[in-house]
Amino acid sequence: MSFDQLHAELQARKAQSLYRQRRILQSPQSPEVIVEGRACLAFCSNDYLGLANHPEIIAALKQGADRYGVGGGASHLVNGHSQAHHALEEELADFSGRPRALLFSTGYMANMGTITALLDKRDGVFQDRLNHASLLDGGLLSGARFQRFLHNDADNLNTRLQRSDARRKLVVCDGVFSMDGDLSELPALSATAAQHQAWMMVDDAHGLGCIGSQGRGTVDHFGLGHEQVQVLVGTLGKAFGTSGAFVAGSEELIETLIQHARTYIYTTSMSPAVASATRASLKLVQQDEWRREKLNDLIERFRRGCEQLGLPLMASATPIQPIMVGSAGRAMAISAALEAKGIYIGAIRPPTVPEGSARLRVTLSAMHTDAQLDRLLATLEDVMVGVTGTTD
Numbered sequence: 001m002s003f004d005q006l007h008a009e010l011q012a013r014k015a016q017s018l019y020r021q022r023r024i025l026q027s028p029q030s031p032e033v034i035v036e037g038r039a040c041l042a043f044c045s046n047d048y049l050g051l052a053n054h055p056e057i058i059a060a061l062k063q064g065a066d067r068y069g070v071g072g073g074a075s076h077l078v079n080g081h082s083q084a085h086h087a088l089e090e091e092l093a094d095f096s097g098r099p100r101a102l103l104f105s106t107g108y109m110a111n112m113g114t115i116t117a118l119l120d121k122r123d124g125v126f127q128d129r130l131n132h133a134s135l136l137d138g139g140l141l142s143g144a145r146f147q148r149f150l151h152n153d154a155d156n157l158n159t160r161l162q163r164s165d166a167r168r169k170l171v172v173c174d175g176v177f178s179m180d181g182d183l184s185e186l187p188a189l190s191a192t193a194a195q196h197q198a199w200m201m202v203d204d205a206h207g208l209g210c211i212g213s214q215g216r217g218t219v220d221h222f223g224l225g226h227e228q229v230q231v232l233v234g235t236l237g238k239a240f241g242t243s244g245a246f247v248a249g250s251e252e253l254i255e256t257l258i259q260h261a262r263t264y265i266y267t268t269s270m271s272p273a274v275a276s277a278t279r280a281s282l283k284l285v286q287q288d289e290w291r292r293e294k295l296n297d298l299i300e301r302f303r304r305g306c307e308q309l310g311l312p313l314m315a316s317a318t319p320i321q322p323i324m325v326g327s328a329g330r331a332m333a334i335s336a337a338l339e340a341k342g343i344y345i346g347a348i349r350p351p352t353v354p355e356g357s358a359r360l361r362v363t364l365s366a367m368h369t370d371a372q373l374d375r376l377l378a379t380l381e382d383v384m385v386g387v388t389g390t391t392d
């Protein structure tokens with residue numbers, strides 16, 4: 001069998017400006033990166049606190065490797081669960097104010113594994129329609145009856161929960177929505193879930209480290225806790241600057257995941273050196289309030305600047321600040337024009353976001369300087385006027 005059909009499909013994607021391409025990064029994550037030989041100012045990483053290249057975390061990684069080696073060697077349930085993993089789990093449980101936490105190798109796997117471990121076809125899963133792909137995929141794979149409620153709409157959720165006769169009901173949302181940057185309406189959503197004896201699960205990949213007291217995330221930001229949000233997912237590859245993820249919750253939740261979460265059971269544990277590095281990162285996340293303050297200053301400065309330029313933003317107070325540009329073609333043209341001027345921003349296109357809502361997903365980091373932000377704004381002014389194009 002030939003690959004002609006795949007070739008034709010790939011060509012069609014290119015013609016629609018939907019082709020995805022990687023770039024080779026030749027430097028650590030930082031506001032200034034080297035991409036394929038060129039120095040660029042980057043506004044597209046999720047390294048919100050600027051910890052991905054922090055010397056203390058690098059030192060902890062090296063010490064972790066010296067002590068526990070590089071490879072996990074086996075799954076957690078065979079003999080890949082090191083003391084570094086265990087200590088990190090205890091510290092994350094403490095940080096998140098929950099009885100226990102369980103490490104996963106990625107956030108994608110944490111979401112898939114958790115939903116599939118908790119639900120089967122007798123159950124119902126209720127997802128915000130803008131939830132991350134890993135939550136949607138977990139819901140679909142679980143076999144539970146799958147419903148998407150209108151974005152942040154507790155009334156719509158309520159109607160759906162009322163109609164459901166499922167055995168278990170799980171309401172799921174992002175804490176901070178990854179493509180729009182807005183916060184979930186957690187007080188209303190969790191109260192609605194509680195009225196229907198549903199569990200509430202929040203994936204706080206983008207809130208953790210950035211908001212809440214000492215970076216405890218969206219749930220803490222709203223003054224909520226374990227009572228209202230029984231299943232909390234955090235990822236470690238974003239504000240924490242390392243990689244991996246955790247689920248935090250009750251003793252019973254964590255034991256159920258250990259027994260049933262296939263993405264936990266059947267995979268090698270994260271590198272123990274990464275677990276050691278993350279322990280150092282957790283300390284900095286809590287301690288370095290100045291990083292969150294700096295981030296908030298940058299967010300305000302960016303929003304003010306865009307307002308002056310008349311650039312359409314979303315209602316976001318987080319480091320995710322998308323500039324809406326309309327069509328995929330226009331997003332690609334603007335992104336290329338920015339790159340020609342040494343500014344690197346990801347163009348996000350359908351199907352990741354709805355048709356007609358392609359965007360430049362600007363993300364800010366505490367390591368950006370005011371001068372770098374001003375350069376971004378000046379270049380945007382230049383480029384956005386030049387590339388008027390269509391906004392279909």
Ligand code: PMP
Nearest residue numbers: 106107108132178203205235237
């Ligand atoms: N949840 C959300 C909301 C995300 O944005 C992402 C990653 N972009 C993930 C989960 C997956 O996390 P990881 O990258 O650790 O697989």
